[in-house]
Amino acid sequence: MKATKEIIINSTPSETRIAMLEDGELAELFVERPQHERTLGNIYKGIVRKVVPGMQAAFINYGEETDAFLHFSDVAEVGSTGGLSPIPIVEMIVVNEKGEKHTIRSPLKNNQEIIIQVIKEPIGSKGPRASSQISLAGRYLVLIPGQNDSGISRRIINIEERKRLRKLVRSIRPKNFGLIVRTVAEGHDENELRGDLQSLMDHWKDLETKIHSETAPSLIYQDLSMAFSIVRDLFTPDISVLAVDSRKLYRDVHSYLKEVSPQILDTLSLYRGRTPIFDHYKIEQRIESIISRKVPLDGGGHIVIDLTEAMVSIDVNSGRYIGKKDHEENSLKINLRAAREIARQLRLRDIGGLIAVDFIDLIEEKNRRKVYDEIKKKLRSDRAKTDVLPISYFGILEMTRQRLRPALLYTFNEPCSSCRGTGMVPSLETIITRMERWISRFRHGTREPRLLLTVHPDLAAALRTDLKPRFRQMMLKHLVHIKLKEDPTLRADEFQGYSYRQKRDITAQYDI
Structure with missing residues (x-):
């Protein structure tokens, strides 16, 4: 049985907050503030400031205080799209994970101009990660200039639907452009996909003109704001409610949906209640728990989440929970509850990077496997890519989660000026x-x-x-x-x- 999903948007001049509810529980939270506007997906005409072969990377001046980081693996082998200005092509030797070498064409040199797209937001003092493979995301399709293939979202699991969409997208794909069919395209017909493709091609023509005319470094394409990107990316047919408390944003979202998906307009509503919208949906009090290190578990026990420079550590504790059975059985129960809560917290707090979880020690291998399978199962609903290793003999589970932007903790908080982020002050x-x-x-x-x-x-x-x-x-x-x-x-x-x-x-x- 699928969860009931709702998207609730609270918009003020100081910030925009978007909450995703699943069966009434807060599953994801997105926050955008004027001083930290979203840059993910933006396209820039930049200048190569420095190529560092030893790092297999280059630093790109894209017009902001910190340079963008362009790893050689993110440099695209791209051909001309036959327009006003081809995407810059570079050549370098790239070493893959197996130690094999292959060449990318046309040299990447200091001070040359290059078109880049932000694929990971700046985090702390680090600049954004960028790619020279440009892509434009629409409602149903992603357009990739310079490519000649197509793909289907892995989240579309129906075999017949995948065959239908693959045949359809091959018939409409323009020459010298790649296309990826997004999850929300499932069940939609050719006319809807063609309309989305035409809109993307119009955006590309405008972008090509700017590539030719703008002076580097400069922003040449700005992706949708966070609110609109959430609607574009997450508004699937299983969303039952899209509630907005801002009249202006309501009108803008209404116009957008009327153009791209008029059939889901009925789910959009303007919240008019006297109680603040996040209070009405009981979201505000749950947000407060996001910044807490300690998260209680239903039925007893708790987890402690600590973010460090190198990694995120999560400790599972039994607390005062004793239980009625033997130690192994009690530990398994707490660990299974913790596995479910950890998967939820990673998604809710938008925690990424390397993560180490210290579960309560389990003697039997089959019990460690149950905990591993449980966290893998719960992570399936996470849009971010995850890679999880089995629990070690010492009870440690290691995993990585795709990090596209800073964790929410850094949005709500800043390092303490007294302890400078260590949590300790001199006696x-x-x-x-x-x-x-x-x-x-x-x-x-x-x-x-x-x-x-x-x-x-x-x-x-x-x-x-x-x-x-x-x-x-x-x-x-x-x-x-x-x-x-x-x-x-x-x-x-x-x-x-x-x-x-x-x-x-x-x-x-x-x-x-």
């Missing part, structure tokens, strides 16, 4: 000890008897009360008179030294 004793060492270096280097020390108000209060004897002892030991000055803008573990004699800040001079 008071550590701060005082570090301060004393700094004072020692200051006295040894200057012999000055007076010093102005600027500290956070909390540290100043501690030095004047509980730590007053320690502070006096510090001054006596180093024969220096220290005047304290408070500055709430400083971190709790930060201090600044000012020399009266030199009339300047000398903090860095005597730091380690």
Whole structure:
């Protein structure tokens, strides 16, 4: 039995939020803000800033602060489309996973112009990942200039439908263009696919003109905004509700659907309730749980999710759950619940990259296999590509999940200015000890008897009360008179030294 799916869109001037509900439960959440507009799918006329053969990659100046990363494997072997301006073709030796080499035509050189498309959003300080294989996504089809083949979405599993669509797409495919049939094309006729293809060809002609006329680096094609891309990509026949709380967005989505899929207009509605739309659908309270490290499991136990620079670690804990059976059976129950929740959380939080899950130890191989099969089963509904390895003897499951944009945690949060993202701050004793060492270096280097020390108000209060004897002892030991000055803008573990004699800040001079 298929889940009941609903798409709920909350749009304000400060952000647009799109929630996908499955049987009333929040399954996916997308957030777009003006300062972090979606770039996925955008096409740029860029300039090759640097080719790095040792990395099998090139860095492309595409007009933003950070360069785009173009791996040699993402450089397309593309021929001319017979238009105003062919897609740039490059040549280089690419080494595949088996160590075999093959050549891509026409040299990629520093300072040459190249057309690229963003295939992965910028994450942290890293620029976006790009490809020189351009594709234009429509409602039913994806158009790939310079190719001469066609494909069908793997999510269309009906054999007869796949045969029908393959025959149809071969009959309508233009010369020198590739076509991919999208999942939403299932059940749709030739006229609908031809209409989508014509729209894509019109977009391509406009894009070709810009390729020829625009000066690099520049944006030459902007993909749909997040709200429209979600409607385009996820609005399948099993969506029962598409509710929008913005009149303008409602009109725009109505116009879009009327053009590409008029048969599903009945599912679109403008929310007019007094209660905020995300409160009405009980989404708001679930969003709050996304930023929590600890996620409780139904029936007992919990998982803890930690995102690090290198990978994501997930720990499964039994908590106070005891159960009525033996340890192996209880551990299996918790692990199966955890496997289902982990699959849901990865999709909901949009977590990607390398992921390691520390399940509760299971002695029997058949039980480890059950947990592995359960998480694989639940990941089938995830649109992102995943690769999962069996659970090791130590209870560790390793997997990867396709990462196209930063995890939602980084959308809602930013690194703590005090702990700088570590989750730990120096203890008071550590701060005082570090301060004393700094004072020692200051006295040894200057012999000055007076010093102005600027500290956070909390540290100043501690030095004047509980730590007053320690502070006096510090001054006596180093024969220096220290005047304290408070500055709430400083971190709790930060201090600044000012020399009266030199009339300047000398903090860095005597730091380690």
